[in-house]
Amino acid sequence: xxxxxxxxxxxxxxxxxxxxxxxxxxxxxxxxxxxxxxxxxxxxxxxxxxxxxxxxxxxxxxxxxxxxxxxxxxxxxxxxxxxxxxxxxxxxxxxxxxxxxxxxxxxxxxxxxxxxxxxxxxxxxxxxxxxxxxxxxxxxxxxxxxxxxxxxxxxxxxxxxxxxxxxxxxxxxxxxxxxxxxxxxxxxxxxxxxxxxxxxxxxxxxxxxxxxxxxxxxxxxxxxxxxxxxxxxxxxxxxxxxxxxxxxxxxxxxxxxxxxxxxxxxxxxxxxxxxxxxxxxxxxxxxxxxxxxxxxxxxxxxxxxxxxxxxxxxxxxxxxxxxxxxxxxxxxxxxxxxxxxxxxxxxxxxxxxxxxxxxxxxxxxxxxxxxxxxxxxxxxxxxxxxxxxxxxxxxxxxxxxxxxxxxxxxxxxxxxxxxxxxxxxxxxxxxxxxxxxxxxxxxxxxxxxxxxxxxxxxxxxxxxxxxxxxxxxxxxxxxxxxxxxxxxxxxxxxxxxxxx
Numbered sequence: 444x445x446x447x448x449x450x451x452x453x454x455x456x457x458x459x460x461x462x463x464x465x466x467x468x469x470x471x472x473x474x475x476x477x478x479x480x481x482x483x484x485x486x487x488x489x490x491x492x493x494x495x496x497x498x499x500x501x502x503x504x505x506x507x508x509x510x511x512x513x514x515x516x517x518x519x520x521x522x523x524x525x526x527x528x529x530x531x532x533x534x535x536x537x538x539x540x541x542x543x544x545x546x547x548x549x550x551x552x553x554x555x556x557x558x559x560x561x562x563x564x565x566x567x568x569x570x571x572x573x574x575x576x577x578x579x580x581x582x583x584x585x586x587x588x589x590x591x592x593x594x595x596x597x598x599x600x601x602x603x604x605x606x607x608x609x610x611x612x613x614x615x616x617x618x619x620x621x622x623x624x625x626x627x628x629x630x631x632x633x634x635x636x637x638x639x640x641x642x643x644x645x646x647x648x649x650x651x652x653x654x655x656x657x658x659x660x661x662x663x664x665x666x667x668x669x670x671x672x673x674x675x676x677x678x679x680x681x682x683x684x685x686x687x688x689x690x691x692x693x694x695x696x697x698x699x700x701x702x703x704x705x706x707x708x709x710x711x712x713x714x715x716x717x718x719x720x721x722x723x724x725x726x727x728x729x730x731x732x733x734x735x736x737x738x739x740x741x742x743x744x745x746x747x748x749x750x751x752x753x754x755x756x757x758x759x760x761x762x763x764x765x766x767x768x769x770x771x772x773x774x775x776x777x778x779x780x781x782x783x784x785x786x787x788x789x790x791x792x793x794x795x796x797x798x799x800x801x802x803x804x805x806x807x808x809x810x811x812x813x814x815x816x817x818x819x820x821x822x823x824x825x826x827x828x829x830x831x832x833x834x835x836x837x838x839x840x841x842x843x844x845x846x847x848x849x850x851x852x853x854x855x856x857x858x859x860x861x862x863x864x865x866x867x868x869x870x871x872x873x874x875x876x877x878x879x880x881x882x883x884x885x886x887x888x889x890x891x892x893x894x895x896x897x898x899x900x901x902x903x904x905x906x907x908x909x910x911x912x913x914x915x916x917x918x919x920x921x922x923x924x925x926x927x928x929x930x931x932x933x934x935x936x937x938x939x940x941x942x943x
Contacts, residue, residue: 449544450938452813457529457541460812470720472727474639478798479714479735481642483707485795488649488746489788490569491704493767494850497759498677500700501670501692502751505744507700512740514701514905515708517898518865519736520888521872523729526715527886535712535868537809542875545815549932551867552810553924557917558860559713559803560841563620563796565853567845568592570792571615572765577785589614594849601684602761616845623796624838627804630827641794646742648787651780652768653745659775660752670756672696695908702908705858707743711736712864713802729886765850800837807833814939815932855913862902862909863917869898 470478496504525538536552575590588596588608596611626637672693676686691699711732721727746768753771763770768788772780808830811820824831844853872888873895888894906914 447544448546448933451542451544452540452548452938454529454541456937457537468720468722470717470727471722472730475714475717475721475727475731476735477639477642478717478801479711479731480646480739481794482713482798482802483711483735483739484642484645484649484742485566485569485707485792488652488707488743489768489792490566490572490765490850491707492747492750493759493764493770495700495704496747496751496756496767497764498675498689498691499703500696501756502665502667503669503692503697504700504704504747504751504756506669506697507704508740508743508747510698510701510901511705511708511905512736512743514705514862514865514898514901515711515736515740517894517901518868519711519732520894521869521891521898522712522715523732523886524872524884524888524891525868526728526732527725528882528884535715535864535871536806539867539871540813542879543871545933545936545938546928547867547871549810549815549928550921550924551864551871552806552815553921553928554860554863554867555806556803556860557920558857558864559799559806560837560844561853561857561860563623563799563803563837563841564845564848565850565857566792566795566799567616567620567841568613568848568850568853569765570619570789570796571613571845572762572850573769573785573788573792574615574619576762576766576769576781577789580782580785585615588612592847592849597684598686599761607684613846617842619793620796620800620838620842620845623793623800624834624842626797627800627834627838628824628827628829628831630829637794637797641791644787645791645794648784648791649742649746651787652784653742653749655777655780656746656749656753656771659772659777660749662752664752664755669693669697689910698904699908702858702862702905703855705861705905708736708739708861712861712868713798717801717805725885800834800841803837804830804833807837810932812937814935814937815928817931855910856916859906859909859913859917862906866899866902866906869895869902873899 492504495507496502500507522535525535529538529541536548536555539551540548571590575585578585587599587605588611590613591599591611592613593611597607599605600607670692672690672695674688675691677689681687714728714731714735750768750771754774758774759767759770766785766788769781769785772778772784807816807820810816811818820833821830822832823829873891875882876891
């Protein structure tokens with residue numbers, strides 16, 4: 444072993460981590476699958492379908508979900524192989540640390556931090572949109588400057604002929620994050636039980652949307668299925684309070700739409716962060732990863748077809764962008780269905796936040812155990828047996844950003860973290876097959892030498908298709924990660940102690 448940035452964590456250290464883990468092993472096969480479904484069904488179906496249809500793909504949103512799903516299937520098979528080999532918390536970060544090297548692992552871990560944090564923030568804003576819709580159905584309207592971030596509030600004021608507010612905050616998003624933080628601090632068993640109940644509600648609601656919405660599809664809304672590429676007003680305003688034009692639709696719109704909604708698929712890799720709490724991780728995690736992805740991909744495609752068939756994608760504007768499915772039923776006069784969808788989405792999005800923030804803290808836990816992050820991130824509560832300090836810190840960061848940032852920017856940033864991690868996992872499992880072909884693999888991804896390269900290519904293309912702002916911010920995040928690694932992670936790595 445050397446002080447190289449490519450040094451690998453020995454397998455026996457992973458085994459020691461498993462034996463010394465203070466986490467409770469309470470998650471079975473179906474609880475793990477429910478965690479995956481709980482994360483996947485949420486922002487993608489209930490919220491980003493509207494944003495992706497209006498700003499990117501139009502009726503071809505269904506094709507965007509197909510493209511994103513293909514990229515996910517490649518990554519999911521690679522994740523499943525790794526998860527069965529190294530059933531430890533930390534997800535792809537841990538897999539890369541044990542097989543490729545420390546710097547590679549750090550880059551993936553840093554990308555996962557971005558993915559889960561931004562995912563939780565995006566869903567918090569999404570939840571706020573449906574909560575406000577639910578309150579409106581009961582005759583309660585929260586002032587627009589208390590339910591929107593400053594940018595969205597300014598755009599709302601301009602669109603509705605109101606004065607631009609001097610202050611704005613998305614208060615519902617801020618509050619719900621702290622509720623989820625409280626649940627996570629209390630314990631994984633309680634969080635998993637709550638998630639299982641919510642997942643049942645969400646799946647029933649999604650099936651309801653598909654069946655009930657099918658009766659109100661107008662096929663003319665699908666014509667043309669792939670609209671001609673053109674410039675349209677975007678979410679951001681210029682110095683004169685006018686929307687900045689962005690390119691949308693056409694074939695490129697299908698690809699950029701897939702990039703925009705990609706974060707909705709991150710539930711299956713959140714399953715891999717729960718290895719420390721799984722009863723039989725080597726067997727159950729591959730099953731949960733693949734099953735949750737396949738089920739949700741089919742549901743996504745069907746819902747996107749129903750949504751764009753019920754309403755013209757050009758009409759999904761304003762508050763409808765935050766609650767497009769409910770708006771679709773409202774536009775066809777089915778207010779009873781609006782209430783059902785809104786209530787189910789308001790409840791269901793909570794479980795997405797729960798899984799995102801749960802995954803975030805477990806990645807922190809894995810990195811801190813290896814010495815790459817301070818001890819603060821691995822301190823376990825003596826009673827609840829959860830990493831409570833890092834959970835509270837994550838709650839603070841997520842609540843503040845969700846309260847003051849537009850959903851479009853958050854969604855793109857989340858997608859970058861997800862796509863980057865997926866591409867790295869595909870590369871890592873491919874390199875390991877080449878370097879250590881005889882290594883025991885309880886689950887082997889089929890035709891890996893085809894699947895892994897395709898996964899790398901598809902995910903890289905989707906990264907390139909993200910907005911320029913998201914790419915600039917992501918590069919800045921990765922650069923910051925390298926500074927943190929060389930300033931703290933590398934010199935404090937536990938592997939240094941072994942060398943000495």
